[in-house]
Amino acid sequence: MSQALRAVIIDDETNAREALSNLIRIVSPEVVICGEARNADAGTELIRRERPNLIFLDIQMPGKSGFDLLSGFEKVDFGVIFTTAYQEYAIRAFRFSAIDYLLKPIDPDELQTAIEKYRERVGSVNPEQLRILQEQLDPARTPRLVERKRNDNQRIALPTAEGIHFVQMTEIIQCESLGSYTKFHLVKGPAIVVSRLLKEYEEILDHYYFFCVHQSNIINLEHIKRYVKGDGGQVWMSDNTEIEVSRRRKDEFLALLSDFYVNSGKLK
Template sequence: MKALIIDDEPDNVRLLALQLNRHCPQVELVGQFTDSTEGLKAIQVLRPALVFLDIEMPMMNGFQLLERVGEINFHIVFVTAYDQYAVRAFRFSALDYLLKPIDTVDLIATVRRAETTARINPQQLELMRQYYPPVGHPAGAAGVPPTTKGRIALPHASGVVFVDIQKIIYCEADSNYTRFFLDSGEQYMVTKTLGDVQEVLELRDFVRVHRQYMVNVNHIQKLVKGEGTYLILSNGTNIPVARQQKERLMERFGWV
């Protein structure tokens, strides 16, 4: 795969190029740019299959660059410094990302995904814009998550589906996968652990009630207490509540 690196920090560019040359022989690095304008020109001329793109760059940030590209017919891996809301935004939109400093194992796995997955869906990028704080805006530092329209991208076997978060009734762990149950009766299995899902949804009216289950509190109809405490959800499903989660659940939502 022909690849480009676009990042305004020269040291980051050099290190990523070195890691790709050493550990990703399937990647042909055809350009390295610290100027986003030059990077944009290179995309248009060289037509890469893979672009490693920093978001926060001067003059023209990563989002502005992608707007000028037009149709995006290449795979994008966003490269960013750690920020909890930025990472949540990537996960909501099911986009590939790498955190600086880049871990070699993560890099290898990301490149392998790029070989087998479809190009970016424009809706994924739109979700990313909604969840990612504006460049230069201290949303993460202020501790306030960015506003959203309440949708999430679920990567599954045949692609990516976009669903309204409030239509998700509950999530169930299945080894290293998670199954999403929707109020329409649809189910989607995604290649994320329930722990990964919890990081994304715990601020959106979801609560982990059991090692195997996370539920949307808006779909809880009844809490049945006793030795085997469980929830009855809007679709009639009974979900067990772990003993250590019962008091936390009742306290959080003001139940008496």
């Protein structure tokens, strides 16, 4: 039998707290709910008093947010699973930061999976993950769908069996599909293999200067050395690898490449 986990729920909506509490009792009876709170201040007191292993934390609450609550702790030595009603940016933001989340209304299977993932990891949330998540959830910093953001000064969290790797976007040369895994080829150091589909990273990187030139490869436009014309063509990357460009994606790729050179000031 699994060892009991002590958990608290922090959410300003009474119905949401009750629904989550009931679901937890059904799908993970080994999780003991040792308290609930309706705002950040009450949640902080509850955490300090009960010292839970895991907290279910709403992001948007009146007054102080879930981020404000966490910033009040010198060290976040407990697990965090965010609960949120965000839709437009949520999935991309949480995947970008590699932080566990549950979208409301909460699905029982997703809840069980999130708890199991916490048990496998048994660790606290890294401050860098929180910073990345806040940046990605900030509408003021999120471009409209027709815009792209520069890769400069942006980091992405890559979860592996060994832990979370924080990688500068400019250091990624390409992402390669390995079936159910994605391999990140970097400027320095060994490649990083993540247990996620390439398709997920195509969606995550959609607002940056990355492009899926083929069903097996996403490339960083900053690392293109040369484009060779052809049916679809080929690109030579900064690490001297040659990657085919799909014929059906050629026009979109060349348009984005032109946009990149204009906006980066590299157009000659």
